[in-house]
Amino acid sequence: QGFARMATGRGFAPERAKAAKRLLSACMAEPFLVAGTGKADVALMQAAPGRIFVKTGAEGVYCAALPELGLGIALKCDDGAGRAAEVMIAALLA
Numbered sequence: 001q002g003f004a005r006m007a008t009g010r011g012f013a014p015e016r017a018k019a020a021k022r023l024l025s026a027c028m029a030e031p032f033l034v035a036g037t038g039k040a041d042v043a044l045m046q047a048a049p050g051r052i053f054v055k056t057g058a059e060g061v062y063c064a065a066l067p068e069l070g071l072g073i074a075l076k077c078d079d080g081a082g083r084a085a086e087v088m089i090a091a092l093l094a
Helices: 001-010 012-030 038-049 082-093
Strands: 052-056 061-066 071-076
Touching: 001 012, 001 052, 001 061, 001 071, 012 052, 038 052, 038 082, 052 082, 061 082, 071 082
Parallel strands: none
Antiparallel strands: 052 061, 061 071
């Protein structure tokens, strides 16, 4: 729900909604600065510029926002495997 709110601003006060949009826009504009060299986050955001925000977390966690659709996604690979989580988030976004 948090990533959906960040993607749409719904449920936020106007100032917070503006800040969330600015943050997501900045991340999507410069995906390399979100994750770095060779990371799935970067590849996914570069595949759909300005349409997808993706961020990995610890132990096989991925979160994403799809502003056009007003959706947020959060997933966790039970065994914490990063490579498996990358495949899961890519499949879900596809």
